[in-house]
Amino acid sequence: HTGTLAFGSFACTTAWILKIICQAVLAEEEATSINPCAKCVYGCLACIVECTYRFISAVTEQAYIQTALLGTGFMQSGYVALGITVRHPFRLALVSSVGDLVELVGTSAVTAVTGILAWYIFVESPLTDQYSSPYGPLLMAVCMGFLIGLVMLHPFSVVAIAIMHCFIIDEEMAGVGNPENTPEPLKALMTSLDERKAKE
Numbered sequence: 001h002t003g004t005l006a007f008g009s010f011a012c013t014t015a016w017i018l019k020i021i022c023q024a025v026l027a028e029e030e031a032t033s034i035n036p037c038a039k040c041v042y043g044c045l046a047c048i049v050e051c052t053y054r055f056i057s058a059v060t061e062q063a064y065i066q067t068a069l070l071g072t073g074f075m076q077s078g079y080v081a082l083g084i085t086v087r088h089p090f091r092l093a094l095v096s097s098v099g100d101l102v103e104l105v106g107t108s109a110v111t112a113v114t115g116i117l118a119w120y121i122f123v124e125s126p127l128t129d130q131y132s133s134p135y136g137p138l139l140m141a142v143c144m145g146f147l148i149g150l151v152m153l154h155p156f157s158v159v160a161i162a163i164m165h166c167f168i169i170d171e172e173m174a175g176v177g178n179p180e181n182t183p184e185p186l187k188a189l190m191t192s193l194d195e196r197k198a199k200e
Helices: 002-032 036-070 074-087 089-124 126-130 135-174 184-199
Strands: none
Touching: 002 036, 002 074, 036 074, 036 135, 074 089, 074 135, 089 135, 089 184, 135 184
């Protein structure tokens, strides 16, 4: 599905470029305007542009997941993914939040460990006499640790959302509360979360 990847990337890139342009124009207009109503309008427009960009990015990510699961094109995958998001906002928001948290903590841990090891290698070791300043290599090592951590942990959040999509599809095909192909631990976890949400 090269076309799906290309179309999704094009949509996200176009939305990002429009967001940057609109934010620059709105910031300039807001700075030169002395009318409070105009400033309020500019702020609302900036908010709309930001929300539109985030919406397109979210739908594109969900559409990619549906394409990987069902093999459908971008538009159909986006439609199905948007329907799942509207029908199950709590579940997807919970999984997305946990995935983002794990990604943040994991990336931070990898970056920190890399920075500590790089500090001992470039600052505390006898090799420090071989170069004028250890801070350039140290900064490079920390940046590499951050990128490696991000590459390692980002798939976790995407896979977590994909698993939730699979669970929801299985549940809707078999009937609510009776998914046929879901492992028992995941089924028990989702039943517990649904019961807790129902009590609230």
